[in-house]
Amino acid sequence: MTSPAAELTGITKRFGAVVACDNVDLELRRGEIHGILGENGAGKSTLMKVLIGLVLPDAGVIRIDGEPRRISDPAEAAELGIGMVHQHFSLVEPLTVWENVILGERVRLDATAAKRRVGEISERYGLAIDPDERVSDLSAGLRQRLEIIKCLRRDPAIVILDEPTSVLTPGESEQLFEVLRRVVERENKAVALVSHKLDEVLAATDRITIMRAGAVVDRRGTGDADAPGLARAMVGRPVSLRSEGAALGHIETFEDDPAVTEPAVEAAVEATEPQPVLSIRGAVARGRDGRTLLDGLSLEVRPGEIVGVAGVEGNGQAALSDLLSSLLRLESGTVRVRDTEPPPGRPGAMAAAGVAVVPADRHESGCVLDMTVEENLTLVSPPRARTGRALLDRAARALLDRAGRQAHAERLIEQFGIQTPAADAPMWSLSGGNQQRVVLARELSGDPVVLVAAQPTRGLDVGAIEYVSERLREAAASGVGVLLISTELEEVLDLADRIVVIFRGRIIGEMDRVNLDVERLGLLMSGAQEEAS
Amino acid sequence: MVGDFFVAVGDVLSSETTYSSGWRLAVALAFVAVGEWIAERAGTINISVEGSMLAGAFASAMGYDASGSVAVGLLIGAAAGLLVGAVQAHFSHNLTANQFVVGLTLNILVLGLASFLNSSLKPETATAHVFEVPGLVEIPLLGPALFGQPWPLYLLYPLIPLAWWLVYRTRWGLEVRAVGENPQAADVSSIDVNARRRQAIYVAGVTSGLGGGYLLLGQVGWFEDAIVGGQGFIAIAAVIFGGWTLRGAMLGCLLFGSANSFRLSLPAVGHPLNSELLSSLPFVLTICVMALFAHRTREPQSLARPFIRGLR
Ligand SMILES: Nc1ncnc2c1ncn2[C@@H]1O[C@H](COP(=O)(O)OP(=O)(O)OP(=O)(O)O)[C@@H](O)[C@H]1O
Ligand SMILES: [Mg+2]
Numbered sequence: 001m002t003s004p005a006a007e008l009t010g011i012t013k014r015f016g017a018v019v020a021c022d023n024v025d026l027e028l029r030r031g032e033i034h035g036i037l038g039e040n041g042a043g044k045s046t047l048m049k050v051l052i053g054l055v056l057p058d059a060g061v062i063r064i065d066g067e068p069r070r071i072s073d074p075a076e077a078a079e080l081g082i083g084m085v086h087q088h089f090s091l092v093e094p095l096t097v098w099e100n101v102i103l104g105e106r107v108r109l110d111a112t113a114a115k116r117r118v119g120e121i122s123e124r125y126g127l128a129i130d131p132d133e134r135v136s137d138l139s140a141g142l143r144q145r146l147e148i149i150k151c152l153r154r155d156p157a158i159v160i161l162d163e164p165t166s167v168l169t170p171g172e173s174e175q176l177f178e179v180l181r182r183v184v185e186r187e188n189k190a191v192a193l194v195s196h197k198l199d200e201v202l203a204a205t206d207r208i209t210i211m212r213a214g215a216v217v218d219r220r221g222t223g224d225a226d227a228p229g230l231a232r233a234m235v236g237r238p239v240s241l242r243s244e245g246a247a248l249g250h251i252e253t254f255e256d257d258p259a260v261t262e263p264a265v266e267a268a269v270e271a272t273e274p275q276p277v278l279s280i281r282g283a284v285a286r287g288r289d290g291r292t293l294l295d296g297l298s299l300e301v302r303p304g305e306i307v308g309v310a311g312v313e314g315n316g317q318a319a320l321s322d323l324l325s326s327l328l329r330l331e332s333g334t335v336r337v338r339d340t341e342p343p344p345g346r347p348g349a350m351a352a353a354g355v356a357v358v359p360a361d362r363h364e365s366g367c368v369l370d371m372t373v374e375e376n377l378t379l380v381s382p383p384r385a386r387t388g389r390a391l392l393d394r395a396a397r398a399l400l401d402r403a404g405r406q407a408h409a410e411r412l413i414e415q416f417g418i419q420t421p422a423a424d425a426p427m428w429s430l431s432g433g434n435q436q437r438v439v440l441a442r443e444l445s446g447d448p449v450v451l452v453a454a455q456p457t458r459g460l461d462v463g464a465i466e467y468v469s470e471r472l473r474e475a476a477a478s479g480v481g482v483l484l485i486s487t488e489l490e491e492v493l494d495l496a497d498r499i500v501v502i503f504r505g506r507i508i509g510e511m512d513r514v515n516l517d518v519e520r521l522g523l524l525m526s527g528a529q530e531e532a533s
Numbered sequence: 534m535v536g537d538f539f540v541a542v543g544d545v546l547s548s549e550t551t552y553s554s555g556w557r558l559a560v561a562l563a564f565v566a567v568g569e570w571i572a573e574r575a576g577t578i579n580i581s582v583e584g585s586m587l588a589g590a591f592a593s594a595m596g597y598d599a600s601g602s603v604a605v606g607l608l609i610g611a612a613a614g615l616l617v618g619a620v621q622a623h624f625s626h627n628l629t630a631n632q633f634v635v636g637l638t639l640n641i642l643v644l645g646l647a648s649f650l651n652s653s654l655k656p657e658t659a660t661a662h663v664f665e666v667p668g669l670v671e672i673p674l675l676g677p678a679l680f681g682q683p684w685p686l687y688l689l690y691p692l693i694p695l696a697w698w699l700v701y702r703t704r705w706g707l708e709v710r711a712v713g714e715n716p717q718a719a720d721v722s723s724i725d726v727n728a729r730r731r732q733a734i735y736v737a738g739v740t741s742g743l744g745g746g747y748l749l750l751g752q753v754g755w756f757e758d759a760i761v762g763g764q765g766f767i768a769i770a771a772v773i774f775g776g777w778t779l780r781g782a783m784l785g786c787l788l789f790g791s792a793n794s795f796r797l798s799l800p801a802v803g804h805p806l807n808s809e810l811l812s813s814l815p816f817v818l819t820i821c822v823m824a825l826f827a828h829r830t831r832e833p834q835s836l837a838r839p840f841i842r843g844l845r
Contacts, residue, residue, distance in 0.1 A: 052721075054720075054721065054842065073723070074720065074721050074722070074723045075723035078723050084721070086721060089718075090715070090717060090718035090721045090722070091715070091718055092710070092711045092714045092715045092718050092719065093714065093715070093834075094710070094714055094831070095707070095710065095711065095714070099707055102704075102707075103707065103708070103711055103718075103719065103722040103724065104708075104719075104722035104723040104724050105704070107704075108704065109702065109703055109704040109707060150722075
C-alpha cells in the first residue's frame with residue numbers, strides 16, 4: 001500500500017493556556033474526502049493551519065507522501081502540493097477576480113493569459129465566474145467559488161476546505177460537493193473537509209474524524225456513522241432533536257405534524273393582532289451601479305412574532321438587512337418602527353429607534369478583530385462600517401463605566417458559552433465560531449424593539465444553534481418583533497411563525513406556520529408567482 | 534485689508550514667474566509623492582521621506598562638489614535617499630518597530646547629521662543648466678514653466694508613468710496593492726508581505742532622494758538646513774489629498790506647489806502678508822478635502838498597520 005498523501009502524528013499546539021490541538025493524529029488519503037467535525041473552538045482550523053504552514057506545532061510530525069516535512073510557510077505548503085480554502089475569505093476586495101487568482105504566483109503578469117487560466121479552471125470544475133469582476137462586487141457564493149478556483153489553480157494534491165459551506169446556499173453547497181467528488185475521483189486528490197453540518201459530512205465524505213476540545217474523540221468510516229451519534233460525539237452530550245434537525249438540514253421536524261404547535265407559539269400567533277413594531281412599505285432602493293436592490297418591498301412584523309424571510313441568496317436579503325442597519329437609503333417607501341419613522345440611511349437612526357441587527361457577515365463587519373472580546377461585547381449595536389472605524393468611535397465613548405462593562409461582558413461570555421481565555425483577550429485569537437457568538441451575544445442582549453437576525457446560525461455548531469434558536473424564541477416571547485432572514489429553509493421553518501418569501505427585491509408570497517406548504521414555498525423561492533394571495 | 538488681499542492676488546497672478554516657480558515647487562513635491570504613493574499603497578505611512586529628501590539634497594551637494602557633475606550628484610542623492618528608506622524599512626518591517634517612531638527619529642537624525650556635515654564640509658555647488666525643449670517651450674503661458682527648466686526637472690516626467698505602470702501593470706505592483714489592502718490574504722497566497730512593504734519603502738527612498746537632489750541642483754543651488762523644510766510632509770499630505778490615486782496625488786502636488794509659490798511671490802511683488810499662515814495652506818486643504826470626500830476616497834485598508842502572521 002502506498003503511503004497516505006498527508007499523515008499528521010501527535011500534533012500538539014498550545015496558545016497560552018489553551019490547548020488548541022492535543023496530540024492529534026490525522027491521515028488524509030488520496031481519492032478520499034475526509035470530514036473533520038467538531039464544535040466551535042475544537043481546534044479544527046488550528047490543525048488545518050498546521051498543515052498549511054500558518055501555525056507551527058509545538059510537537060508532532062507531518063509526513064507528506066511518507067516524507068517527514070517541516071512546513072513553516074504557506075509558500076512551502078504550496079510547493080508540497082497543499083492548497084487551502086480558509087474559513088474566512090482571504091480575498092483582496094479591491095482587486096479583480098483574475099488578479100486574486102494569480103496572487104502569489106511567480107511568473108510575469110499577463111492579464112490575458114491569467115484570464116484564460118481562470119476560464120480553463122472554471123470550465124474544468126464547472127465553476128463559472130467572470131474574471132474581470134471586482135471581488136467587492138461579488139456575492140458570498142461567488143467569493144467562495146473564487147476561493148476554490150484560487151486553491152485549485154495550482155493543481156494541489158491535497159485540498160483543505162475549512163467550513164466552505166457556511167456562506168453558501170444549499171444549492172451552492174451541493175454544487176461544491178459535486179466539484180469535490182470530481183476532484184477526488186478523476187484527479188485522485190486528497191480532500192479534507194472541515195464542517196459543523198452533520199448532513200453535509202454524512203453526504204459528502206468517505207471518512208470522518210471528530211474533534212472535541214483539541215483532541216480526536218472518534219474516527220469512523222462515513223458508512224458506519226449516523227447523525228445522532230456524530231452529534232453526541234461532537235458535543236459530548238445528547239443534543240435536542242430540533243436543533244439537531246436544523247444542523248442536519250432536515251425539514252421534517254414538524255412537517256410530519258404541522259398542527260402540533262407549542263403553547264408559546266400559539267400565544268405568539270394570538271398576539272399578532274396589535275400594531276406592528278416594524279412595518280416597511282413599498283421600499284425601493286438601487287445600488288451604486290444602478291442595479292435594483294429592493295423593488296417595492298413591503299413587510300410587517302408584530303410584537304412577539306418571528307417572521308422568517310425565506311429566499312435564495314442574492315434576492316435582496318442583504319439590502320433588507322442594510323436598510324435596517326441604516327446603511328441603505330430608499331428612493332421611495334417608508335420604514336416605521338413602532339411610532340417613529342426613522343429616516344432610512346441616516347447613520348444610527350434605526351438603532352436609535354430600537355432595531356438591533358445581527359449582520360450576516362459578522363466576521364467582516366460585525367466585530368473589530370483588533371479589540372478585546374469585552375470591548376466587542378459592549379459596543380452597542382454598531383452600524384456596519386467597512387473598516388470598523390465607526391466602532392472605534394463608540395468604543396471611545398464606552399470607555400466610561402469600566403467595571404459595569406466588565407461584569408456585563410463576563411455575564412455574556414458565560415451565557416453564550418463563548419470560549420475565550422479571558423474577557424480581555426483580543427478578538428482575533430478566538431475561533432471563527434466563537435467570534436460569531438460574540439456578535440450574537442451583543443445584539444441579542446441589547447433589549448431591542450425589533451431584532452433582525454440575518455443568517456444567525458451560520459458557522460455555528462449544533463450546541464450553539466440550539467442556544468441561538470432558544471434565544472430568538474425567548475426574544476419573541478418577551479414581545480420583541482423578530483425578523484429572521486435566512487437562506488436556510490429549515491432554519492426558517494423551524495423558527496418562524498410566519499414566512500414571507502423574498503424574490504428579486506420584493507416579497508412575493510406569505511404563509512402562516514399553520515398553513516404551511518413546503519412545496520409551494522419552494523416554488524415561490526424559485527420565483528413562481530402566486531396566482532392569488 | 535480684504536481689498537489689499539485681492540490686489541496682491543491680482544499682482545501675483547499676472548506675474549509670469551509665479552507659474553514657472555509654482556511648477557518647480559510642485560515638481561519637488563511630486564518626486565517624493567510618487568514614491569510615497571507606492572509606499573502607502575503597500576501599507577506604510579512612510580514619514581521618513583522628509584529625511585530621505587534632506588539626505589538626498591545634502592548627498593547630491595557632496596556628489597556635485599566631488600565630481601563636478603549634476604548627474605553624479607543626483608545619483609548619489611538618490612542613493613542617500615535609499616539608505617534612509619532602507620533603515621526605515623528594516624526597523625519597521627523587519628523588527629516591527631512602530632513606523633512613525635522610526636520615521637520621526639530618522640528625520641531628526643538626518644537633519645542633525647546633514648547640518649553638522651554641511652557646516653564642517655561646506656560643499657561647493659551650483660544649479661544645473663536650463664534646458665529648453667525645442668518647440669515645446671514656445672507654447673504660450675505654460676511652455677517655459679513645463680519645458681524651459683533646469684534639466685533634472687525633466688526626470689519627473691517619465692517617472693510618473695513608470696510608477697503607474699509598476700503599480701498597475703506588474704506582478705510586483707499587484708502584490709504591493711494586495712499587501713496594503715489585506716496582508717493576511719496576501720500571506721496565505723504565499724506573498725512575502727513585509728518584503729513587499731520594504732521594497733515599496735525603498736522606492737519611496739529613491740524618489741525622495743532624487744527629489745532632494747533636484748531641489749538642490751535644479752532649484753536652490755546651495756545646501757541649507759531648511760532646504761527641505763517640511764516638503765516631505767506636504768508630499769505625504771498630497772498623497773492623502775489625492776485619495777491614494779496617482780493622479781490625485783499629482784494634482785495635490787500641483788496645488789500645494791502653487792500655493793507655496795504664491796506665498797513666496799507675495800513679498801516679491803510688495804505685499805507683506807502673513808506667509809506663515811499661507812504655508813499651513815496644504816494641511817488645511819488636506820483636512821478640508823478629507824472631511825468632504827472621506828466617504829468617497831478609499832485608503833488602503835491596512836494602511837499603517839504592521840503585519841505579523843497569526844495576528845488575526
Ligand atoms: N492565534 C491564536 N491565539 C490564541 N488562541 C488561539 C489562536 N488561534 C486559535 N486559538 C484558540 O484555539 C482554540 C481552537 O481554535 P480553532 O480556530 O482551531 O477552532 P475551530 O475548531 O476551528 O472552531 P470554529 O468551528 O469556531 O472555527 C480556540 O479556543 C481559540 O480561541
Ligand atoms: Mg475554525
